[in-house]
Amino acid sequence: MQVFKSLIRFASIAVLAIAATNVVAQDRGIPQKLTLPDGFSAKVVYGVPVEQQGSWVSITTDPQGRLITSSQYGGLYRITPATGDGEAKVEKLTAKIGRAQGLLCAFDSLYVVSHRGDNMPPGLFRCQDTNGDDQYDEVTMLREFDGGSEHGPHAVILSPDKQSLYICAGNMTKIPKPETSRPPRHWGEDQLIERLPDPGGHANDKMAPAGWVCKTDPEGKSFELVCAGFRNEYDIAFAPNGELFTYDADMEWDVGSPWYRPTRVCHVVSGGEFGWRNGSGKWPKYYPDSLPPVHEVGVGSPTGITFGTGAKFPAKYQNALFISDWSYGKIYALKLEPAGASWTATKEVFCSSNALPVTDVTINPVNGKMYFLIGGRRSQSALYEISYTGSESTAAVDAKVEPGELVKLRRELEESHVEGSSVSVDMLWENLGHSDRHIRFASRIGLEHQAPEKWISKIGDETRPNALLEGALAVARCGRDNGFREIAVKALDRLAWNDLSKSQRLALLRVYGLMMIRSQYQLPSAVAAVNSLSSEFPSGDADLDRELSKILIAANVESAVPQTLDLLLAADTQEEQVAYAWHLAVAKSGWTNEAREKYFNWFLGATEFLGGHSFGGYVKSVRDLAIRNMPEATKGELAELLAKKPVSIDPYADLKARDKVNDWTVDNLMPITDDDLKSRDLANGKKMFGVGSCYKCHRMAGQGGIVGPDLTAAGNRFATRDLIETLVDPSKSISDQYEATIFAMEDGRTVTGRVVNLAGGQYHVQPDMINPDRMVKINVAEIEAMKPSATSPMPQGLLDTMTRDDILDLIAWMRSVK
Structure with a gap:
């Protein structure tokens, strides 16, 4: 059987054959070729015999540099990496626990977050070696969790000061009765109109605050809720600067709907709210009572994440945040850039292969190598090792990065989220008017921890739009009665719609909406204010x-x-x-x-x-x-x-109904000069984006599909000729993120499509990007051969019903979108 062939597409990317160190890897179709950046090499450390040892989904390192893993539905295993050409040593631990989706060695213990067990409920457990035999003979439950599963309790990690633990869980696990909470406890669903429950029945009974992050002490005696509002964040990781990040899941069943939210990397901050609600109730990222993502990745299935701290990699990758996508078989490396009190990010594919369902990833601080697992849902599992063998320096970078002034300010304001804070109400109110969204958010959460009587008077004299909006938002959420809300609505009358920015207008609409929701629609002044905005619509x-x-x-x-x-x-x-x-x-x-x-x-x-x-x-x-x-x-x-x-x-019916104008090529469209793109009809250009069916697969300024790449920045990222070439000849260059695979089956069939994942000995293949819900399952044992397709999933001829002026309008509009 010929499998896992790849093509070298860019000089900076190498396709590497990796050596399996045991017969299991060779016999079970474990991917033998990975795409990695130049200078990196990889090998299969261990091919897991699934029938005996299960499918591994979590990994950590112990102080000796040994790896500890867990089967999703079985026990714990310890792997001692080989030196030289030897084989790794694998042993089953005797601890009476397993099914871990989170593991951590700290405080002379192994912490286990188990999503469920044969005789144990889901929870956080502490395993200790009490007799010095190098086995964890004592298992203690520190806290029971209400709700397990793949959307249940997940990672446990060590705090930067090495004094505390942080734990995360998805939306199927209720917050674990925390003794304290940084988000004020007056959270709610906050839906302005009737919500549509998920027709598939997913999580319709799960309410706010949903997926959460908590902090606790080594004994698990006291839990503090740090933030909430995620769907299913599998892992969390601290950056060298002490900031916390996660990679949250999308709801793939929502694809095509206005409430679909792509998988996204989020900056986990004190008191944070990230807006997951069930069904159609998910909050858009511009709601001021939530926080936006650092980076939207797209469709996928987030699993393990880690920073490159401690890796013997070039500096670029030591500073990177590595995030894993189980569905599409990728590990991305994200470069984080400071953006005020938070961060933005750009990503690159660091490691990929067909059917590489990555479940977890870690850096071994003892040998400086990356280790990751594939598996999950009882599929074939393996442990991989990635090391750097290139010529660049791997000297450790300085991990102690001095935070910027706005980060320092945000951290100071976040101290107001706990009892006994010395942060004054005056300081909080002053920073409600700040230009930075994270500063405003931290200030408002601090205010909401205070009784409204302490600060409601300040709203009467406030003239700064941001401060007025944030102050009114705080009143809407935590006002003791509608009398306070009436004061805030009256203050908002001072804001003139035409003087507000777009973000401020969106905030104003959200504040009025919350006034209506939280007053149970018993606030006539808010309704009257909304009526006054009817002249601004559309x-x-x-x-x-x-x-x-x-x-x-x-x-x-x-x-x-x-x-x-x-x-x-x-x-x-x-x-x-x-x-x-x-x-x-x-x-x-x-x-x-x-x-x-x-x-x-x-x-x-x-x-x-x-x-x-x-x-x-x-x-x-x-x-x-x-x-x-x-x-x-x-x-x-x-x-x-x-x-x-x-x-x-037919989804292409509108396109097919149009008369063909020309067989457009790069040669008969070019040259196109900058002058040709001036004074174009941008409205017609946007219309052509729809006529060409581009919205069906691609997002543009937050609108459209997500099965193809987001094109929002494409108009300004590519030269005109390159952009034209991509539109008229999409197969000339295909990103490995979107390329299809051709399967030659033993029965003579040929199946072409994008590999979504490997589960239970079957590839799940998406044959039609226009219809992302359609899947074809292919048995691995029945594949004769497979190779990347040289044909793009994007159809040819999408411009052929357009005139040259239409195409110029389209290009000009794409360039105008920022």
């Missing part, structure tokens, strides 16, 4: 229009219905259309029968939209909700229309 900005539509409908502003319907029928992307359809579904006034007919006819054409597993169910739920909110008499009048069934539509 605004021409997608984010603002989405929020204006939602809040105006929630406030029963009748004019919002025809305006939202117009936006629905004119929107370029399915995400925008579904959002407006959802808002209209809860509107009970402002309708005419003609408007309802247009609205329900829209559903008949929505079958051309494609998305994740729950997408079709969500569209049906929107329609059902709209019918439920209609008067009975109207249902009778529209009975014939409501009885019609949607008809499946």
Whole structure:
């Protein structure tokens, strides 16, 4: 069987054959070729016999440099890495515990976060060697957790000062009854309109605060909630500067919907809220009561992460944050750059291969090498080692990086999140008006830990827009009664819409929405304020229009219905259309029968939209909700229309219906000069992005699909000729992140598609990027050969129905998007 062939695509990338050190690796199809940067080498340390030792999902190092791993559904194992050409020593530990999704050696102990056990509940356990025989003979539960599973309790790591433990868990594990909490305990769902539960039933009973991070002492006596609002963060890692990061999961079933959030790296800060809510309730990243990601990665399945601290790697990689994607078989290296009181990041693929389901990764501080596991869900498992053998220096970089002034300020403000803080209310209020979002957030959380009586008077004289908005947000969330909220709403009257930035306008809409939600819609002044904004709708900005539509409908502003319907029928992307359809579904006034007919006819054409597993169910739920909110008499009048069934539509139907203009090539389109791109019709360029079906796979300024690369910055990253070449000849250069694989099967079949993961001896292959929910399962044992496809998943000829002016408008619009 010929497997795991790869192509060298760039000079800086090497495809490396790796030597398996035992027969299991050779017999079981464990990937034998990895793509790594120049100078790095890799080998399989151990191919796990799954039937006897399970599938390994977590890893740590002990003080001697030995590795300790855990099977997802079995026990613990210890591996002593080989020296020279020898083989690693593997032994099963005798400790009566396993099923660990988090492991840490610290305080002369092995800490185990078990997601469930045969005779033990999920929890944090401490294992100790009490008799000096190099085995953990004593196992003590430090805290029981309510809820286990893959979305349950995960990593445990050591704090930078080596005095405490940090633990994280996904949304299926309730917060573990923490004795103290940095997020104020008045969290809520905070949904302005009726939420749509996930049609697939996932996590519909899981409420805020969802996925969490806690801090505790070595004995686990006292837990402190650090932050919450994640979906399923599998791991956490401290940077050398003491800042904490995580890699949070998307909800892949949401793909194609307006509430889909890609997998994302987040900066874990004190009191943080990251906005996961079940169903359609997920918060957009611009909500001021949450924090944005450091970097959005895309579709994937986040697993282990680690910083390169202690690795004998070049400086670039010692400073990198390594994050693992189980689904697409990749380890990314992220370069973090300071951005005020937080960070931004850029990523590169550090390690990849077909069917490389990475579960966890660590740096061994004793030998300076990286070790990672593949496996999970009872699939074939293995332990790999990556070392650097190139010519660059691997001297240890200075890990003690002096924090910037804004980071220092944020940390000082975060001290107000605990009892007994010396941070004054005056200092907190002053920094509500700061230009940095993380500074404002830290200040507001500090205020919310104080009784509103201590600071409510300050809002009356405040004139700074940011301070007014943050102060009113704090009142909305923690006001003791609506009297305080009335004071805040009155203060907000001083803000002029035209004087506010986009982010401030979005914040204002969110604050008014929270006033309505937290007062249980018993705050007339907030509703009146919202009514006064009806003249600003529509605004021409997608984010603002989405929020204006939602809040105006929630406030029963009748004019919002025809305006939202117009936006629905004119929107370029399915995400925008579904959002407006959802808002209209809860509107009970402002309708005419003609408007309802247009609205329900829209559903008949929505079958051309494609998305994740729950997408079709969500569209049906929107329609059902709209019918439920209609008067009975109207249902009778529209009975014939409501009885019609949607008809499946070719997703490329609009494109195919257009007449062909030319067989466009680079040669007959070029040259295109900068002058050619001046004074173009940008509205038509945006329209062409939709006509060419680009939105179906690609995101642009937060809109569109996610199965292809985000093109927001592409217009300014590539020269015009390169951009044209990518559009007319997408197969000329294919990123390994998106390339398909061709499988030649023993029965003569050929299957082509993108490998999503390997589980239970089967490849899960996505044959059509337009339809990401469709999967084909291929038995590994039935593969005759496999190789990368030289054909891009992006179809040829997408520009051929456009005129040259259309294409120039398209290029100009792509360049205009920042």
